[in-house]
Amino acid sequence: MNKRYAAHYVLIQPDRILKQHYIELDHNNCMLKVAALTEEIAGTAFYDGILFPSLLEIDSQKLNEIIKEDKDVSLAELLFKSGIVASLNQKPVFIYQLTGVNLFAPEFGTSDCCSHCHIQRL
Numbered sequence: 081m082n083k084r085y086a087a088h089y090v091l092i093q094p095d096r097i098l099k100q101h102y103i104e105l106d107h108n109n110c111m112l113k114v115a116a117l118t119e120e121i122a123g124t125a126f127y128d129g130i131l132f133p134s135l136l137e138i139d140s141q142k143l144n145e146i147i148k149e150d151k152d153v154s155l156a157e158l159l160f161k162s163g164i165v166a167s168l169n170q171k172p173v174f175i176y177q178l179t180g181v182n183l184f185a186p187e188f189g190t191s192d193c194c195s196h197c198h199i200q201r202l
Contacts, residue, residue, distance in 0.1 A: 084124040085175050085202060086117045090174065092167060103133060103141035109172040127202070129179035133166040136175055143199050144178040155181060164177055175202045 086102035092114055102124055105113045111133055119122070146158050154198050166173045182198040 081123075082108075084121060085127065086121075086124050087127045087129060087131040087177070089130040091130055091156060091159070091165060094157060094165075096157070103175060104133060105173070108111060109174070109190065110170055111166070111168050111173055114168065117168055125202075127177050129177055130181070130186055131202075132164075132176055132178070133173040133175070134164050134176055135169075135171055136164055137167045137201070138164060138176065138199070140197075140199050143197070176200065177202055189201065 081104045083103075084102050086100070089099055090101040091097050098114065098116075100117045102112055102117045102121070103114050103173075106112055115182060120177045146162050147155065148163070149158060149162070153161075177198075177200045179198045181201075
């Protein structure tokens with residue numbers, strides 16, 4: 081059975097966040113599609129914040145390391161530059177939830193991450 085994860089925002093492109101979308105995975109955790117959530121779909125788990133697929137396992141320590149790389153660009157740009165966010169492919173992915181963060185704020189720094197940002201693997 082396929083799994084669907086929906087959220088207020090889904091990050092799969094470096095230049096924009098998709099609002100009210102879902103990610104569908106097959107039984108091997110490979111992404112089948114990313115689509116707009118226009119209606120309630122049975123068996124879809126909805127999460128607060130931002131979801132993104134990753135080929136790598138990451139945690140808050142890894143996120144802090146990424147943020148320290150360059151504090152003058154947004155977190156969204158850093159996630160893509162570091163190769164963490166996966167696009168549609170045939171490889172298994174992990175789905176992560178980010179809450180308490182503005183992905184496009186260039187002033188986002190490590191101190192903000194420690195007090196407000198939360199990352200969780202779903």
